Amino acid sequence: MGPGVRAVGDGGAAAKLRCVGVTKRFPGRRRQPGTVALDGIDLEVGENELVCIVGASGCGKSTLLNIVGGLEEATEGTVEVDGAPVIGPGPDRGMVFQAYSLFPWKTVAENIRFGLECAGTPRPLRAERVQELLGIVGLTEFADTLPRDLSGGMRQRVAIARALAPEPDMLLLDEPFGALDAQTKQVLQDFLLTVWQRTGATILMVTHDVDEAVYLSSRVYVFSSRPGRVAEEIEVPFGAQRGPLVRRDPRFLDLRDEIQDHLRTNVR
Amino acid sequence: MSDTAPTARGRRQSPLFQLRGELDGRTRLMLGVAGVATLLIGWEAAARVLAGDSILLPTIGQTLTALQELARSGELWGDLGASLRRVGIGYAVSLALGVVLGVAMGSLASAEASLEPVFGMVRYIPASALTPLFLLWLGIDESPKLALIVVGTVFYNVLMVADVARSVPTPLINASYTLGAGRLTVLRRVILPHSWPGIIDVARINLAAAWLMLVVAELLAADQGLAFRIVRAQRFRQVDRMFALLLVFGLIGVASDLALRALKSWTSPWARA
Incomplete structure:
Protein backbone atom coordinates (compact mmCIF):
# COMPACT_ATOMS: atom_id res chain seq x y z
CA MET A 1 0.00 0.00 0.00
CA GLY A 2 1.91 3.04 -1.22
CA PRO A 3 0.89 6.60 -0.57
CA GLY A 4 -0.14 6.86 -4.21
CA VAL A 5 -3.37 4.87 -3.78
CA ARG A 6 -5.12 7.73 -2.05
CA ALA A 7 -8.29 8.76 -3.84
CA VAL A 8 -8.02 12.29 -5.15
CA GLY A 9 -10.67 14.87 -5.88
CA ASP A 10 -13.62 13.26 -4.16
CA GLY A 11 -14.71 16.66 -2.91
CA GLY A 12 -16.26 17.73 0.36
CA ALA A 13 -14.52 18.81 3.54
CA ALA A 14 -11.40 16.78 4.30
CA ALA A 15 -12.40 13.95 6.59
CA LYS A 16 -10.23 13.11 9.56
CA LEU A 17 -11.01 9.43 9.16
CA ARG A 18 -12.05 7.81 5.93
CA CYS A 19 -12.92 4.13 5.51
CA VAL A 20 -13.50 2.95 1.95
CA GLY A 21 -14.89 -0.48 1.16
CA VAL A 22 -13.58 -2.00 4.36
CA THR A 23 -14.24 -5.73 4.33
CA LYS A 24 -13.22 -8.30 6.89
CA ARG A 25 -13.48 -12.00 6.26
CA PHE A 26 -12.55 -14.62 8.81
CA PRO A 27 -11.43 -17.89 7.23
CA GLY A 28 -13.48 -20.97 8.06
CA ARG A 29 -12.09 -23.98 9.84
CA ARG A 30 -12.27 -27.54 8.63
CA ARG A 31 -14.60 -27.20 5.68
CA GLN A 32 -16.77 -24.74 7.58
CA PRO A 33 -17.47 -21.69 5.46
CA GLY A 34 -15.71 -18.52 6.59
CA THR A 35 -17.65 -15.59 7.93
CA VAL A 36 -17.84 -12.09 6.53
CA ALA A 37 -17.74 -9.77 9.53
CA LEU A 38 -17.69 -6.54 7.58
CA ASP A 39 -18.80 -6.05 4.01
CA GLY A 40 -17.72 -2.93 2.16
CA ILE A 41 -17.94 -0.33 4.89
CA ASP A 42 -17.72 3.28 3.73
CA LEU A 43 -17.53 5.68 6.60
CA GLU A 44 -16.16 9.12 7.40
CA VAL A 45 -15.55 11.12 10.53
CA GLY A 46 -14.83 14.84 10.22
CA GLU A 47 -12.43 16.87 12.31
CA ASN A 48 -13.81 17.45 15.84
CA GLU A 49 -16.82 15.31 15.06
CA LEU A 50 -18.31 12.76 17.45
CA VAL A 51 -19.73 9.86 15.49
CA CYS A 52 -21.34 6.69 16.81
CA ILE A 53 -21.74 3.27 15.27
CA VAL A 54 -24.71 1.29 16.56
CA GLY A 55 -25.56 -2.26 15.77
CA ALA A 56 -26.57 -5.51 17.37
CA SER A 57 -23.86 -7.79 18.66
CA GLY A 58 -22.15 -9.64 15.85
CA CYS A 59 -22.42 -6.80 13.35
CA GLY A 60 -18.67 -6.33 13.30
CA LYS A 61 -18.68 -2.85 14.79
CA SER A 62 -15.88 -3.63 17.23
CA THR A 63 -13.93 -5.28 14.42
CA LEU A 64 -14.17 -2.06 12.42
CA LEU A 65 -12.94 -0.05 15.40
CA ASN A 66 -10.02 -2.45 15.82
CA ILE A 67 -9.18 -2.04 12.14
CA VAL A 68 -9.21 1.74 12.49
CA GLY A 69 -7.09 1.36 15.62
CA GLY A 70 -4.64 -0.78 13.64
CA LEU A 71 -5.13 -3.81 15.88
CA GLU A 72 -6.66 -5.89 13.10
CA GLU A 73 -6.15 -5.82 9.37
CA ALA A 74 -8.90 -5.36 6.83
CA THR A 75 -9.19 -8.08 4.20
CA GLU A 76 -10.08 -5.43 1.63
CA GLY A 77 -10.52 -1.70 1.56
CA THR A 78 -8.59 1.21 2.98
CA VAL A 79 -8.59 3.16 6.19
CA GLU A 80 -6.97 6.60 6.19
CA VAL A 81 -6.44 9.12 8.94
CA ASP A 82 -5.63 12.58 7.59
CA GLY A 83 -5.06 10.93 4.23
CA ALA A 84 -2.40 8.52 5.52
CA PRO A 85 -3.15 4.80 5.43
CA VAL A 86 -3.46 2.99 8.75
CA ILE A 87 -1.08 0.04 8.90
CA GLY A 88 -0.82 -0.57 12.65
CA PRO A 89 -1.67 0.78 16.08
CA GLY A 90 -0.24 4.07 17.27
CA PRO A 91 -0.67 6.79 19.84
CA ASP A 92 -2.34 9.03 17.26
CA ARG A 93 -5.48 6.89 17.68
CA GLY A 94 -6.27 6.47 21.35
CA MET A 95 -8.55 3.58 22.22
CA VAL A 96 -10.82 2.87 25.16
CA PHE A 97 -12.25 -0.59 25.69
CA GLN A 98 -15.25 -1.82 27.62
CA ALA A 99 -13.27 -3.19 30.55
CA TYR A 100 -10.06 -4.81 31.77
CA SER A 101 -7.74 -2.43 30.02
CA LEU A 102 -6.22 -0.52 32.94
CA ARG A 162 -4.97 7.65 29.59
CA ALA A 163 -6.04 7.55 25.95
CA LEU A 164 -6.02 11.36 25.83
CA ALA A 165 -2.56 11.68 27.37
CA PRO A 166 -0.47 11.30 24.18
CA GLU A 167 -2.73 13.91 22.52
CA PRO A 168 -4.17 11.60 19.86
CA ASP A 169 -5.66 12.85 16.61
CA MET A 170 -8.73 10.84 17.37
CA LEU A 171 -10.33 8.71 20.07
CA LEU A 172 -11.81 5.29 19.36
CA LEU A 173 -14.24 4.14 22.03
CA ASP A 174 -15.41 0.52 22.05
CA GLU A 175 -18.58 0.36 24.14
CA PRO A 176 -16.82 2.31 26.88
CA PHE A 177 -19.90 2.52 29.07
CA GLY A 178 -21.34 -0.88 28.22
CA ALA A 179 -20.50 -2.45 31.57
CA LEU A 180 -21.81 0.40 33.71
CA ASP A 181 -25.13 0.79 35.48
CA ALA A 182 -27.69 3.17 33.99
CA GLN A 183 -27.02 6.10 36.34
CA THR A 184 -23.25 5.98 36.05
CA LYS A 185 -23.62 5.64 32.32
CA GLN A 186 -25.55 8.91 32.01
CA VAL A 187 -23.02 10.73 34.17
CA LEU A 188 -20.18 9.45 32.01
CA GLN A 189 -21.99 10.35 28.81
CA ASP A 190 -22.17 13.96 30.00
CA PHE A 191 -18.56 13.66 31.07
CA LEU A 192 -17.59 12.52 27.59
CA LEU A 193 -19.43 15.46 26.05
CA THR A 194 -17.52 17.82 28.34
CA VAL A 195 -14.21 16.20 27.44
CA TRP A 196 -15.12 16.38 23.77
CA GLN A 197 -16.00 20.07 23.98
CA ARG A 198 -12.94 20.93 26.06
CA THR A 199 -10.42 19.05 23.98
CA GLY A 200 -12.01 19.27 20.54
CA ALA A 201 -11.22 15.61 20.03
CA THR A 202 -12.41 13.66 17.03
CA ILE A 203 -14.30 10.67 18.39
CA LEU A 204 -15.57 7.46 16.84
CA MET A 205 -17.56 5.41 19.29
CA VAL A 206 -19.12 1.99 19.05
CA THR A 207 -22.18 1.21 21.13
CA HIS A 208 -25.26 -0.97 21.16
CA ASP A 209 -27.17 1.63 23.15
CA VAL A 210 -29.30 3.67 20.74
CA ASP A 211 -30.10 6.40 23.30
CA GLU A 212 -26.42 6.84 23.93
CA ALA A 213 -25.66 7.15 20.23
CA VAL A 214 -28.33 9.77 19.62
CA TYR A 215 -27.49 11.66 22.80
CA LEU A 216 -23.79 11.94 22.06
CA SER A 217 -23.14 12.04 18.37
CA SER A 218 -23.67 14.35 15.47
CA ARG A 219 -24.03 11.39 13.13
CA VAL A 220 -24.98 7.77 13.69
CA TYR A 221 -24.03 4.87 11.47
CA VAL A 222 -26.49 2.02 11.89
CA PHE A 223 -24.92 -1.34 11.10
CA SER A 224 -26.79 -4.43 9.99
CA SER A 225 -25.65 -7.85 11.14
CA ARG A 226 -23.96 -10.76 9.40
CA PRO A 227 -22.37 -9.44 7.37
CA GLY A 228 -21.89 -6.02 8.94
CA ARG A 229 -22.95 -3.32 6.52
CA VAL A 230 -23.85 0.32 6.87
CA ALA A 231 -27.64 0.09 6.85
CA GLU A 232 -28.24 3.76 7.46
CA GLU A 233 -26.42 6.98 8.15
CA ILE A 234 -28.42 9.35 10.29
CA GLU A 235 -27.73 13.01 11.03
CA VAL A 236 -28.51 14.07 14.57
CA PRO A 237 -29.75 17.66 14.48
CA PHE A 238 -28.73 18.78 17.96
CA GLY A 239 -25.75 21.11 17.84
CA ALA A 240 -22.71 21.04 20.01
CA GLN A 241 -24.71 22.27 22.98
CA ARG A 242 -26.20 19.15 24.44
CA GLY A 243 -27.52 18.38 27.84
CA PRO A 244 -30.04 16.30 29.70
CA LEU A 245 -32.89 18.28 28.11
CA VAL A 246 -32.10 16.72 24.75
CA ARG A 247 -33.37 13.40 26.04
CA ARG A 248 -36.87 14.85 26.22
CA ASP A 249 -36.77 16.55 22.85
CA PRO A 250 -39.42 14.96 20.56
CA ARG A 251 -36.83 14.78 17.78
CA PHE A 252 -34.61 12.74 20.09
CA LEU A 253 -37.40 10.25 20.65
CA ASP A 254 -38.23 10.09 16.94
CA LEU A 255 -34.62 9.44 16.00
CA ARG A 256 -34.28 6.81 18.64
CA ASP A 257 -37.37 5.00 17.40
CA GLU A 258 -36.20 5.27 13.82
CA ILE A 259 -32.84 3.73 14.62
CA GLN A 260 -34.38 1.04 16.75
CA ASP A 261 -36.68 0.11 13.86
CA HIS A 262 -33.65 -0.17 11.60
CA LEU A 263 -31.90 -2.42 14.07
CA ARG A 264 -34.91 -4.65 14.45
CA THR A 265 -35.36 -5.16 10.73
CA ASN A 266 -31.67 -5.80 10.28
CA VAL A 267 -31.22 -8.35 13.01
CA ARG A 268 -31.68 -11.91 11.96
CA MET B 1 -54.47 -23.98 60.70
CA SER B 2 -54.54 -20.31 61.45
CA ASP B 3 -52.99 -20.56 64.91
CA THR B 4 -49.70 -22.30 63.97
CA ALA B 5 -46.69 -20.01 63.82
CA PRO B 6 -45.42 -19.40 60.31
CA THR B 7 -42.50 -21.68 59.47
CA ALA B 8 -39.23 -20.01 58.69
CA ARG B 9 -38.28 -19.93 55.04
CA GLY B 10 -35.05 -21.41 53.79
CA ARG B 11 -32.46 -23.23 55.77
CA ARG B 12 -29.78 -21.69 57.91
CA GLN B 13 -26.25 -22.92 57.20
CA SER B 14 -23.39 -23.09 59.61
CA PRO B 15 -20.37 -21.25 58.20
CA LEU B 16 -18.27 -24.30 59.05
CA PHE B 17 -20.07 -26.46 56.52
CA GLN B 18 -21.26 -23.92 54.01
CA LEU B 19 -19.92 -24.48 50.51
CA ARG B 20 -17.70 -21.51 49.72
CA GLY B 21 -18.43 -20.22 53.20
CA GLU B 22 -16.22 -17.63 54.86
CA LEU B 23 -14.63 -18.07 58.26
CA ASP B 24 -13.38 -15.34 60.56
CA GLY B 25 -9.66 -15.21 61.26
CA ARG B 26 -9.83 -16.77 64.71
CA THR B 27 -11.84 -19.79 63.60
CA ARG B 28 -9.45 -20.31 60.70
CA LEU B 29 -6.45 -20.23 62.99
CA MET B 30 -8.06 -22.56 65.49
CA LEU B 31 -8.95 -25.08 62.81
CA GLY B 32 -5.40 -24.93 61.49
CA VAL B 33 -3.93 -25.52 64.91
CA ALA B 34 -6.40 -28.36 65.47
CA GLY B 35 -5.29 -30.02 62.22
CA VAL B 36 -1.60 -29.92 63.11
CA ALA B 37 -2.34 -31.03 66.69
CA THR B 38 -4.29 -34.05 65.41
CA LEU B 39 -1.35 -35.09 63.29
CA LEU B 40 1.12 -34.74 66.18
CA ILE B 41 -1.13 -36.51 68.66
CA GLY B 42 -1.76 -39.33 66.21
CA TRP B 43 1.97 -39.69 65.62
CA GLU B 44 2.81 -39.70 69.31
CA ALA B 45 0.04 -42.18 70.15
CA ALA B 46 1.03 -44.53 67.36
CA ALA B 47 4.69 -44.37 68.41
CA ARG B 48 3.85 -45.24 71.99
CA VAL B 49 1.57 -48.11 71.01
CA LEU B 50 4.11 -49.55 68.61
CA ALA B 51 7.10 -49.05 70.90
CA GLY B 52 8.91 -52.38 71.22
CA ASP B 53 12.53 -53.39 71.52
CA SER B 54 13.38 -52.09 68.08
CA ILE B 55 12.14 -48.62 67.18
CA LEU B 56 10.22 -48.45 63.91
CA LEU B 57 8.29 -45.31 64.75
CA PRO B 58 10.01 -42.84 67.09
CA THR B 59 8.08 -40.54 69.36
CA ILE B 60 8.16 -36.79 68.84
CA GLY B 61 10.62 -36.48 71.67
CA GLN B 62 12.98 -39.08 70.22
CA THR B 63 12.81 -37.39 66.83
CA LEU B 64 13.69 -34.01 68.29
CA THR B 65 16.57 -35.52 70.24
CA ALA B 66 17.88 -37.10 67.05
CA LEU B 67 17.56 -33.75 65.32
CA GLN B 68 19.54 -32.08 68.09
CA GLU B 69 22.18 -34.73 67.79
CA LEU B 70 22.43 -34.22 64.01
CA ALA B 71 22.75 -30.49 64.53
CA ARG B 72 25.38 -30.82 67.25
CA SER B 73 27.55 -33.19 65.26
CA GLY B 74 27.45 -30.79 62.32
CA GLU B 75 26.17 -33.41 59.88
CA LEU B 76 22.85 -31.60 59.55
CA TRP B 77 24.45 -28.34 58.41
CA GLY B 78 26.66 -30.00 55.84
CA ASP B 79 23.76 -32.02 54.43
CA LEU B 80 21.37 -29.09 54.54
CA GLY B 81 23.91 -26.89 52.76
CA ALA B 82 24.58 -29.48 50.05
CA SER B 83 20.89 -30.13 49.42
CA LEU B 84 19.89 -26.47 49.48
CA ARG B 85 22.68 -25.62 47.06
CA ARG B 86 21.57 -28.32 44.62
CA VAL B 87 17.94 -27.33 44.73
CA GLY B 88 18.86 -23.64 44.68
CA ILE B 89 21.02 -23.84 41.58
CA GLY B 90 18.98 -26.45 39.73
CA TYR B 91 15.66 -24.79 40.41
CA ALA B 92 16.99 -21.33 39.56
CA VAL B 93 18.07 -22.61 36.14
CA SER B 94 14.71 -24.33 35.69
CA LEU B 95 12.81 -21.17 36.64
CA ALA B 96 14.89 -18.98 34.36
CA LEU B 97 14.20 -21.32 31.44
CA GLY B 98 10.57 -21.56 32.51
CA VAL B 99 10.06 -17.81 32.53
CA VAL B 100 11.83 -17.17 29.22
CA LEU B 101 10.24 -20.06 27.30
CA GLY B 102 6.90 -19.83 29.11
CA VAL B 103 6.44 -16.13 28.48
CA ALA B 104 7.48 -16.66 24.86
CA MET B 105 4.94 -19.46 24.48
CA GLY B 106 2.22 -17.48 26.19
CA SER B 107 2.81 -14.36 24.10
CA LEU B 108 3.94 -15.53 20.68
CA ALA B 109 1.77 -17.85 18.63
CA SER B 110 4.87 -18.99 16.74
CA ALA B 111 6.72 -19.96 19.91
CA GLU B 112 3.65 -21.75 21.16
CA ALA B 113 3.12 -23.65 17.91
CA SER B 114 6.71 -24.87 17.83
CA LEU B 115 7.28 -25.60 21.53
CA GLU B 116 3.91 -26.96 22.68
CA PRO B 117 4.14 -30.32 20.83
CA VAL B 118 7.74 -30.84 21.97
CA PHE B 119 7.05 -30.13 25.62
CA GLY B 120 3.70 -31.86 25.48
CA MET B 121 5.48 -35.07 24.54
CA VAL B 122 8.71 -34.85 26.52
CA ARG B 123 7.01 -34.02 29.78
CA TYR B 124 5.41 -37.46 29.89
CA ILE B 125 8.83 -39.07 30.19
CA PRO B 126 9.32 -39.44 33.95
CA ALA B 127 12.39 -37.38 34.76
CA SER B 128 13.54 -39.96 37.28
CA ALA B 129 13.80 -42.47 34.44
CA LEU B 130 16.59 -40.33 33.05
CA THR B 131 18.75 -40.79 36.14
CA PRO B 132 20.83 -43.71 34.76
CA LEU B 133 21.37 -41.80 31.54
CA PHE B 134 22.53 -38.68 33.35
CA LEU B 135 24.88 -40.71 35.51
CA LEU B 136 26.31 -42.21 32.35
CA TRP B 137 26.64 -38.89 30.58
CA LEU B 138 27.64 -36.62 33.40
CA GLY B 139 29.43 -38.82 35.91
CA ILE B 140 28.52 -38.98 39.55
CA ASP B 141 29.40 -35.55 40.87
CA GLU B 142 27.11 -32.55 41.11
CA SER B 143 26.16 -32.10 37.46
CA PRO B 144 23.83 -35.10 37.06
CA LYS B 145 21.99 -34.06 40.25
CA LEU B 146 21.50 -30.53 38.99
CA ALA B 147 20.47 -31.83 35.59
CA LEU B 148 17.84 -34.05 37.18
CA ILE B 149 16.38 -31.18 39.16
CA VAL B 150 16.27 -29.01 36.05
CA VAL B 151 14.73 -31.67 33.84
CA GLY B 152 12.28 -32.77 36.52
CA THR B 153 10.79 -29.29 36.91
CA VAL B 154 11.43 -27.27 33.78
CA PHE B 155 8.51 -28.63 31.77
CA TYR B 156 6.01 -27.85 34.48
CA ASN B 157 7.51 -24.42 34.88
CA VAL B 158 7.42 -23.65 31.16
CA LEU B 159 3.87 -24.87 30.61
CA MET B 160 2.47 -23.22 33.72
CA VAL B 161 4.24 -19.90 33.09
CA ALA B 162 2.87 -20.06 29.55
CA ASP B 163 -0.63 -20.29 31.00
CA VAL B 164 0.07 -17.34 33.24
CA ALA B 165 1.35 -15.24 30.34
CA ARG B 166 -1.62 -16.26 28.21
CA SER B 167 -3.99 -14.95 30.85
CA VAL B 168 -2.89 -11.35 30.34
CA PRO B 169 -6.12 -9.76 29.07
CA THR B 170 -6.02 -8.88 25.37
CA PRO B 171 -7.52 -5.41 25.95
CA LEU B 172 -4.53 -4.65 28.18
CA ILE B 173 -2.10 -5.50 25.39
CA ASN B 174 -4.16 -3.72 22.75
CA ALA B 175 -4.47 -0.63 24.91
CA SER B 176 -0.68 -0.59 25.33
CA TYR B 177 -0.14 -0.68 21.58
CA THR B 178 -2.54 2.19 21.04
CA LEU B 179 -0.67 4.18 23.68
CA GLY B 180 2.46 3.94 21.59
CA ALA B 181 4.17 0.95 23.17
CA GLY B 182 6.27 -1.28 20.93
CA ARG B 183 6.36 -5.05 21.25
CA LEU B 184 9.38 -5.05 23.54
CA THR B 185 7.79 -2.46 25.80
CA VAL B 186 4.57 -4.47 25.95
CA LEU B 187 6.55 -7.58 26.86
CA ARG B 188 8.68 -5.86 29.49
CA ARG B 189 6.21 -3.41 30.96
CA VAL B 190 2.86 -5.15 30.54
CA ILE B 191 3.12 -8.92 30.12
CA LEU B 192 5.92 -9.43 32.64
CA PRO B 193 4.50 -7.31 35.47
CA HIS B 194 1.04 -8.75 34.93
CA SER B 195 2.45 -12.29 35.00
CA TRP B 196 4.79 -11.73 37.94
CA PRO B 197 2.48 -12.82 40.79
CA GLY B 198 1.41 -15.84 38.76
CA ILE B 199 5.06 -16.73 38.11
CA ILE B 200 5.75 -16.67 41.85
CA ASP B 201 2.82 -19.04 42.36
CA VAL B 202 4.19 -21.38 39.71
CA ALA B 203 7.61 -21.28 41.38
CA ARG B 204 6.01 -22.06 44.73
CA ILE B 205 3.95 -24.98 43.47
CA ASN B 206 6.69 -26.66 41.44
CA LEU B 207 9.33 -26.30 44.12
CA ALA B 208 8.01 -29.53 45.62
CA ALA B 209 8.97 -31.34 42.40
CA ALA B 210 12.51 -29.96 42.70
CA TRP B 211 12.87 -31.55 46.15
CA LEU B 212 11.47 -34.78 44.79
CA MET B 213 14.16 -34.86 42.09
CA LEU B 214 16.81 -33.97 44.65
CA VAL B 215 15.89 -37.02 46.68
CA VAL B 216 16.03 -39.25 43.62
CA ALA B 217 19.47 -37.87 42.79
CA GLU B 218 20.87 -38.19 46.30
CA LEU B 219 19.52 -41.68 46.83
CA LEU B 220 21.57 -42.92 43.90
CA ALA B 221 24.89 -41.24 44.23
CA ALA B 222 25.98 -38.76 46.86
CA ASP B 223 28.20 -38.47 49.87
CA GLN B 224 26.33 -35.60 51.43
CA GLY B 225 22.79 -34.30 51.48
CA LEU B 226 19.56 -34.77 53.40
CA ALA B 227 18.30 -37.71 51.36
CA PHE B 228 21.73 -39.34 51.38
CA ARG B 229 21.67 -39.05 55.17
CA ILE B 230 18.28 -40.74 55.30
CA VAL B 231 19.61 -43.74 53.36
CA ARG B 232 22.61 -43.79 55.67
CA ALA B 233 20.37 -43.80 58.73
CA GLN B 234 18.29 -46.60 57.26
CA ARG B 235 21.38 -48.79 56.94
CA PHE B 236 21.95 -48.46 60.66
CA ARG B 237 18.23 -48.73 61.48
CA GLN B 238 18.29 -45.24 63.00
CA VAL B 239 14.63 -44.52 62.45
CA ASP B 240 14.68 -41.54 64.79
CA ARG B 241 17.30 -39.92 62.55
CA MET B 242 15.25 -40.69 59.47
CA PHE B 243 12.27 -38.98 61.01
CA ALA B 244 14.37 -36.02 62.06
CA LEU B 245 15.50 -35.58 58.45
CA LEU B 246 11.95 -35.96 57.12
CA LEU B 247 10.95 -33.25 59.56
CA VAL B 248 13.67 -31.03 58.10
CA PHE B 249 12.23 -31.53 54.61
CA GLY B 250 8.81 -30.54 55.90
CA LEU B 251 10.12 -27.44 57.62
CA ILE B 252 12.03 -26.32 54.53
CA GLY B 253 8.84 -26.74 52.52
CA VAL B 254 6.76 -24.67 54.90
CA ALA B 255 9.43 -21.97 55.13
CA SER B 256 9.87 -21.63 51.36
CA ASP B 257 6.13 -21.62 50.84
CA LEU B 258 5.63 -18.81 53.33
CA ALA B 259 8.59 -16.89 51.93
CA LEU B 260 7.28 -17.05 48.37
CA ARG B 261 3.78 -16.08 49.47
CA ALA B 262 5.25 -13.10 51.30
CA LEU B 263 7.33 -12.17 48.26
CA LYS B 264 4.20 -12.24 46.13
CA SER B 265 2.10 -10.02 48.35
CA TRP B 266 5.04 -7.68 48.92
CA THR B 267 5.92 -7.24 45.24
CA SER B 268 2.38 -7.40 43.87
CA PRO B 269 -0.02 -5.87 46.36
CA TRP B 270 -2.45 -5.34 43.48
CA ALA B 271 -2.91 -9.10 43.07
CA ARG B 272 -3.91 -9.73 46.68
CA ALA B 273 -7.18 -11.56 46.92
Missing part, protein backbone atom coordinates in the same frame (compact mmCIF):
# COMPACT_ATOMS: atom_id res chain seq x y z
CA PHE A 103 -2.86 -1.74 34.24
CA PRO A 104 -3.93 -3.22 37.59
CA TRP A 105 -0.49 -2.78 39.19
CA LYS A 106 -0.26 0.90 38.28
CA THR A 107 -1.93 3.72 40.14
CA VAL A 108 -4.32 6.07 38.37
CA ALA A 109 -1.52 8.58 37.74
CA GLU A 110 0.86 5.87 36.52
CA ASN A 111 -1.78 4.52 34.15
CA ILE A 112 -2.30 7.95 32.65
CA ARG A 113 1.46 8.48 32.43
CA PHE A 114 2.13 5.27 30.44
CA GLY A 115 1.50 6.78 27.01
CA LEU A 116 3.70 9.77 27.86
CA GLU A 117 6.54 7.46 28.87
CA CYS A 118 6.22 5.58 25.59
CA ALA A 119 6.38 8.87 23.73
CA GLY A 120 9.48 9.90 25.68
CA THR A 121 7.88 13.06 27.04
CA PRO A 122 10.32 14.81 29.42
CA ARG A 123 9.61 14.19 33.10
CA PRO A 124 8.44 17.65 34.22
CA LEU A 125 6.12 17.88 31.23
CA ARG A 126 4.78 14.41 32.02
CA ALA A 127 3.87 15.33 35.57
CA GLU A 128 2.19 18.49 34.40
CA ARG A 129 0.16 16.67 31.76
CA VAL A 130 -0.91 13.95 34.20
CA GLN A 131 -2.09 16.60 36.66
CA GLU A 132 -4.01 18.36 33.93
CA LEU A 133 -5.72 15.14 32.83
CA LEU A 134 -6.51 14.14 36.40
CA GLY A 135 -8.24 17.51 36.67
CA ILE A 136 -10.17 17.02 33.43
CA VAL A 137 -11.51 13.63 34.52
CA GLY A 138 -12.04 14.79 38.11
CA LEU A 139 -9.81 12.20 39.74
CA THR A 140 -7.09 14.39 41.23
CA GLU A 141 -7.53 12.98 44.72
CA PHE A 142 -7.39 9.43 43.37
CA ALA A 143 -4.00 9.88 41.68
CA ASP A 144 -2.33 7.25 43.88
CA THR A 145 -5.22 4.75 43.96
CA LEU A 146 -5.02 1.35 42.29
CA PRO A 147 -7.72 0.52 39.71
CA ARG A 148 -9.11 -2.27 41.91
CA ASP A 149 -10.16 0.32 44.47
CA LEU A 150 -12.09 2.41 41.93
CA SER A 151 -15.71 2.08 40.81
CA GLY A 152 -16.45 0.97 37.26
CA GLY A 153 -17.27 4.53 36.20
CA MET A 154 -14.03 5.91 37.63
CA ARG A 155 -12.03 3.22 35.85
CA GLN A 156 -13.48 4.23 32.51
CA ARG A 157 -12.66 7.87 33.25
CA VAL A 158 -9.07 6.82 33.88
CA ALA A 159 -9.08 4.85 30.62
CA ILE A 160 -10.28 7.94 28.75
CA ALA A 161 -7.68 10.17 30.43
